Amino acid sequence: MANNWEEIDTYAKVWIKEAGERIRASFPKTLNVHAKSNPNDLVTEIDQQTEQFFIEKIRGNYPDHRILGEEGFGDNIDQDSGVIWIIDPIDGTMNFVHQQRNFAISIGIYENGKGKIGLIYDVVHDELYHVRTGNGVYLNDRKLPALNKAAVPEAILALNATWVVENKRINHELLIPLVQKVRGTRSYGSAALEMVYVATGRIDAYISLRLAPWDYAAGILMVEELGGQATTLRGDKLDIINGSSVFVSKPGLHQEIMRNYLKDGKW
Numbered sequence: 001m002a003n004n005w006e007e008i009d010t011y012a013k014v015w016i017k018e019a020g021e022r023i024r025a026s027f028p029k030t031l032n033v034h035a036k037s038n039p040n041d042l043v044t045e046i047d048q049q050t051e052q053f054f055i056e057k058i059r060g061n062y063p064d065h066r067i068l069g070e071e072g073f074g075d076n077i078d079q080d081s082g083v084i085w086i087i088d089p090i091d092g093t094m095n096f097v098h099q100q101r102n103f104a105i106s107i108g109i110y111e112n113g114k115g116k117i118g119l120i121y122d123v124v125h126d127e128l129y130h131v132r133t134g135n136g137v138y139l140n141d142r143k144l145p146a147l148n149k150a151a152v153p154e155a156i157l158a159l160n161a162t163w164v165v166e167n168k169r170i171n172h173e174l175l176i177p178l179v180q181k182v183r184g185t186r187s188y189g190s191a192a193l194e195m196v197y198v199a200t201g202r203i204d205a206y207i208s209l210r211l212a213p214w215d216y217a218a219g220i221l222m223v224e225e226l227g228g229q230a231t232t233l234r235g236d237k238l239d240i241i242n243g244s245s246v247f248v249s250k251p252g253l254h255q256e257i258m259r260n261y262l263k264d265g266k267w
């Protein structure tokens with residue numbers, strides 16, 4: 001039977017709002033914070049409970065849909081067939097723990113590898129960014145305009161300082177001239193928010209050398225819907241099953257940065 005995308009979209013929005021409400025209700029409580037792959041890779045019981053909340057709802061309503069969730073309560077997925085919900089229950093956990101702001105819930109829903117729905121919920125500001133591909137991007141009820149072209153000297157670029165000092169992913173000297181030429185750099189600590197900031201025009205581009213599908217599955221749908229571009233740093237299509245580098249940008253700027261700073265991916 002064909003999927004009823006309007007219904008899926010309605011449910012997903014109700015669930016993400018409810019999950020946000022639960023996260024806000026957790027603020028006065030003391031968190032259990034654990035480190036995962038390294039001492040700075042944090043997880044709390046709220047990340048885990050939020051993912052479990054979505055999984056229960058999805059399994060109850062759409063038993064044939066699969067789930068790729070950061071905290072590992074979903075399915076083991078190695079190919080993109082069928083409907084897949086790609087969930088980051090809290091993107092920006094370090095901010096959540098230290099600041100109780102600057103984090104978001106991110107959900108991308110794909111069918112046979114094609115993006116259908118993207119939702120990013122800035123829980124603290126009660127701002128839901130949403131897209132049903134082909135139908136525009138909204139911030140709550142306001143439709144966002146298409147993105148304008150941008151050029152490097154007027155651009156604000158979001159990236160972590162990690163990538164401009166020696167690291168394992170890129171010859172950092174490639175990025176130094178770009179950082180010197182842009183108008184300014186920012187680092188918000190939530191890839192999902194950094195992508196909606198590109199979608200809303202608050203910043204012009206975002207670069208990361210290492211992200212997972214749940215960090216970008218929703219955000220790239222919004223940026224592309226508005227005429228921006230989302231690729232790896234080598235200019236390749238992003239994979240929704242395996243992570244990679246990510247370069248999200250307004251139109252024009254993507255080409256300029258690829259050609260003049262990233263040697264069209266030939267580094």
Ligand code: IPD
Pocket residue numbers: 042070088090091092093094160188189190191192208210211215
């Ligand atoms: C992290 C954030 C951060 C990015 C990291 C991600 P998490 O997600 O998006 O901005 O730099 O690479 O892992 O762990 O808070 O969900």
Ligand code: CA
Pocket residue numbers: 088090091092191214215
């Ligand atoms: Ca994340």
Ligand code: CA
Pocket residue numbers: 047070088089090091092093
């Ligand atoms: Ca997370």
